Amino acid sequence: MSEPGVLEKEATATQTRLAPPWKVIVHNDPITLMVYVTMVLRRLFGYSYPKAHGLMMEVHTRGRAIVWTGAREQAEIYVQKLHAHQLLATMEAVDD
Amino acid sequence: MFPRLSRQPDGSIAVEELTPPFLFVLFEVPGLLGPDQPDEVKRRLFPDPSDNEEIRKDWERLVHPELYALLASAREIVRKDLGRMVPAGGTCRLEIPAPHVSAWISALNTARLALGAVHGIEDEDDLHPFDDPEEEDDDGEEVVELDERRLAVVKIHLLGELQALLVLEQDPEAAGPDYDPGRGDQG
Numbered sequence: 001m002s003e004p005g006v007l008e009k010e011a012t013a014t015q016t017r018l019a020p021p022w023k024v025i026v027h028n029d030p031i032t033l034m035v036y037v038t039m040v041l042r043r044l045f046g047y048s049y050p051k052a053h054g055l056m057m058e059v060h061t062r063g064r065a066i067v068w069t070g071a072r073e074q075a076e077i078y079v080q081k082l083h084a085h086q087l088l089a090t091m092e093a094v095d096d
Numbered sequence: 097m098f099p100r101l102s103r104q105p106d107g108s109i110a111v112e113e114l115t116p117p118f119l120f121v122l123f124e125v126p127g128l129l130g131p132d133q134p135d136e137v138k139r140r141l142f143p144d145p146s147d148n149e150e151i152r153k154d155w156e157r158l159v160h161p162e163l164y165a166l167l168a169s170a171r172e173i174v175r176k177d178l179g180r181m182v183p184a185g186g187t188c189r190l191e192i193p194a195p196h197v198s199a200w201i202s203a204l205n206t207a208r209l210a211l212g213a214v215h216g217i218e219d220e221d222d223l224h225p226f227d228d229p230e231e232e233d234d235d236g237e238e239v240v241e242l243d244e245r246r247l248a249v250v251k252i253h254l255l256g257e258l259q260a261l262l263v264l265e266q267d268p269e270a271a272g273p274d275y276d277p278g279r280g281d282q283g
Contacts, residue, residue, distance in 0.1 A: 029140075029209075029212075030212070030217060030218065030219050030220050030222065030223060031208050031209055031212040031217060031223070031252060032205065032208075032209070033205075033256055033259060033260055033263070035260055035263050035264065035270050035271055036201070036205060036259065036260075036263050036270075038270045038271075039263050039266070039267045039270035042267065042269070042270060043267070049269050049270070049272060049273065052270075053272060076145070076151070079145045079146075080145075080159050080162075083142070083143065083145070083159070083163060084162075084163060084166055084202075085202065085205075086141060086202065086205050086206055086209055088143055089143075089145070090143075090144070090145055090146055090147075091145055091146050091151070092146065092147070
């Protein structure tokens with residue numbers, strides 16, 4: 001109990017937590033041309049040919065590849081652009 | 097059999113030697129990009145971006161209208177360019193202005209995906225329908241019936257040939273450092 005006339009200060013602690021990153025995933029489909037996927041990855045993300053080709057091959061052989069990881073808002077923009085190029089793309093929080 | 101592409105001094109791409117089979121398929125492209133598409137095509141062209149319900153609802157409200165507008169724009173560009181083709185020695189010549197090339201690549205891709213969605217093309221084997229004929233004629237010889245699904249696969253391949261040529265004309269590095277445009281090798 002506090003003394004009369006004395007304000008008791010409540011101790012508080014603030015915990016900040018960074019928003020989790022999101023990953024952008026491209027999924028395989030049998031119809032989209034490999035060279036087209038490589039071109040789209042190069043154009044949207046600015047990847048070099050070896051990186052874009054490697055990711056495209058991962059999509060082709062494993063069925064999916066994480067093509068980018070970062071803030072949610074940017075992930076949404078990338079998925080929208082990938083959909084505009086008709087690639088099957090989704091986004092997931094990294095800690096999902 | 098396959099068309100020949102050449103970049104013109106003004107940056108446009110001339111597609112020459114378009115034979116009747118190619119023309120037949122190309123003129124179907126605007127229709128395949130039409131607004132009244134079957135549900136299976138809509139599901140493929142406008143896929144869910146996430147398992148997150150909030151994102152999906154926002155997507156339908158905010159992103160799908162933009163994707164529909166892009167599709168309509170590409171359809172209109174292709175339709176107009178096809179209307180300006182000129183005959184050239186038994187084949188046709190199509191000129192794609194430089195600002196239209198990306199729309200053409202996108203339209204050809206969309207048309208291929210639409211055909212695949214309508215006909216249930218779901219894996220690589222479905223793209224080789226002549227490899228394993230299941231029908232036999234009266235003499236027991238294997239025969240292939242050119243049904244709608246097989247015809248759709250032929251169209252997917254033809255449109256893919258033109259799409260690949262345009263992609264490589266637009267971005268030769270997409271085929272890798274060893275690509276030589278003069279060889280017509282798609283890498």
